[in-house]
Amino acid sequence: MSARTPRTVVTGIGVATPNGLGVDDFWAATRIGKNAIGRITRFDPSQYPATLAGEIQGFVAEDHLPNRLIPQTDRMTRLALVAADCAFEDAGVRPGDIPEFDMGVVTASTSGGFEFGQNELKKLWSQGSQYVSAYQSFAWFYAVNSGQISIRNGMRGPSGVVVSDQAGGLDAVAQARRQIRKGSKLIFSGGFDASICPWGWVAQLANGRLSTRTEPERAYLPFDADACGYVPGEGGALLILEDAEAARRRGARNVYGEISGYGATFDPKPGSGREPGLRRAIELALADADVAPGQIDVVFADAAGTPGLDREEAEAVTAVFGAGRVPVTAPKTMIGRLYSGAAPVDVVAAVLSMREGLIPPTTNVTLSPEYDIDLVTGQPRTASVRTALVLARGYGGFNSAVVVGAVD
Amino acid sequence: MSDKEFTLEVLRRILLEGAGADEGVDLDGDILDTDFEELGYESLALLETAGRIEREYGIALDDDVFTDNPTPRGLIAAVNAQMRESLAA
Incomplete structure (x- = not known):
């Protein structure tokens, strides 16, 4: 064992947000302040007090993922799996390049797969328990993104999920850094949530902090005298974190920055x-x-x-x-x-x-x-x-x- | 309850609806004697498949129907036998 504490660097990114799919689109939109909040289109929000959200438009999971994964995944997992593919590509690593026990996945989750769960609950109460998908057993679960990314890419090192609402996105990165320091070569970290469905919406309304404004430009105004709550969005990002020394040795083409504190x-x-x-x-x-x-x-x-x-x-x-x-x-x-x-x-x-x-x-x-x-x-x-x-x-x-x- | 015959065609449809198909697998090919596992279906996919067959035909299958019948040919025979049994009952 060496005495040095490994430095943890970001070497690959997969991102999907309401204003951009992929690093280039995301940054092109974000650097100029492109708004992507609007009235909800994924369901009819007219009977709910909050009607605005940041929705990802134009994401067709079937274009990116194997057909076997579609019946068993919630929207948030599909987004996360595609982001993971993008992050690997961005990092110039193929899943098989690094021994499977040296790679892990630590993501954060706030809601789990609400949309998948809603559909199955609907079947339970309208048709009966025998109509509930066997995949409901895990598709809703907080840890499912970590699990599916791990299975798809053969990553069997230290893995897990952190559930601490929005703070979890950073807590997961910190947990990934701990695993790098303990000797893992590569850890996926980050988080995805996508609960813009009636059941997910009602759950979010319960915290009393959602903006009920209807004008997209006047609904989410942090630090403004007119602040009135927040607008939820869907999406997230996955980061490939590596030991800086290991990344240097393999000639990583992108070293975006270090998680230093x-x-x-x-x-x-x-x-x-x-x-x-x-x-x-x-x-x-x-x-x-x-x-x-x-x-x-x-x-x-x-x-x-x-x-x-x-x-x-x-x-x-x-x-x-x-x-x-x-x-x-x-x-x-x-x-x-x-x-x-x-x-x-x-x-x-x-x-x-x-x-x-x-x-x-x-x-x-x-x-x-x-x-x-x-x-x-x-x-x-x-x-x-x-x-x-x-x-x-x-x-x-x-x-x-x-x-x-x-x-x- | 159904007096339909459970066929390979129906099985293919149910597999696709419930669990999809692996990229490397041609479900339309000659799969009668290929193990479900080899076709890319893990235990949960088979559980889902069994549930859909039960729903569609109004029958109850044994929990170990896939253990006893690891290929489409065996499963089709077992499901049809189960249907005859429940009709006779």
Whole structure:
């Protein structure tokens, strides 16, 4: 065993969001602030209080996946499997190139396969139990994306799923990094959720935070005086993480950035009067990455979109960095909150920001004068980005922060 | 209840509807004596297939029908025998 701690780098990306399928489309849309929130088309939303979502249009799973996988997969799994294929291709790795026990899959999940489950529940109550698909046994399950990616690509190393709502997207990346440090050569990480179906919608409405506005440009306005909740979206991203040294040895063609720091905290009991945990999560991540606040070039905000949570985030950022001292952005204003997929997509946006030297904008938002943050609104901003901080919070008190650094 | 005969054609349709088909497998080919496993169907795919046959013909199959009959020829015979049995009952 060597004494060095392996560095974990991102060497492949697969991404599917409402504004872009694949790295190039995603970045072409995101860098210019292309909105993709609209009225729901996947079902008739007229009888629900919230009617807007970020939907992925034009994804035909049958064009990309073997026919055997279609009857056994939810939409979120189909998206994840295709993203995994893209990530392998992007990394220049074929599944068989690395021993199967040296490759694992650690993804995050918020909902599981709600649309698949809804269809089977419908059969259960309208036709009877004998009509329920045998694949319901796993197709709805949180861990199914990890499992299906692992089976399809012969990855039998350390694998699992993290369930901590939106924070899970970063917690999964951190767990993947732990496995790299323990000796795995390659770990898939990230998350996908896609629950824009009536059952999934009702479940999401239960948290009371969904925007009920009907104008797509006025519905999800984090850090705006007019903030009124969030719009959900579907999609996510998968990252191939490798030991930097192993990636160098195999001549990896893309080394997008390093996962250099991570911190996670849990909020105190509501009503306790104690400070929320986000500030500490940020400080832990910076300490883990061994960087000072002044070295962070951009913060990708969680951007909850409800006034109380926006205030907590703005206060945490200001407490660590000082008022207006670091650019903050929330490209998720274009596509909605993707649950487990949101933070992995922000990690992708962060490394692409480094590559281009451009911070994508927070769309539709006018910064409330109550917040002392330098929010990048309206237009993208040219900037040298060497180190980025990605924040994510999960319903119920999860706070996670990841530092992503440039690799020379 | 059905007085239809369970045929290879029906089995092909049910397999496709319930579990799809592997890329490398030609279900329209001569598959009567090829093991289901070789055709790319794991236990869950077979469970789904059995459920669909039961639904369509209103019969109950043994839990180990695929263990006892690992090929389409054997399964077709077993399903037809089961149908005759339940008609006679």
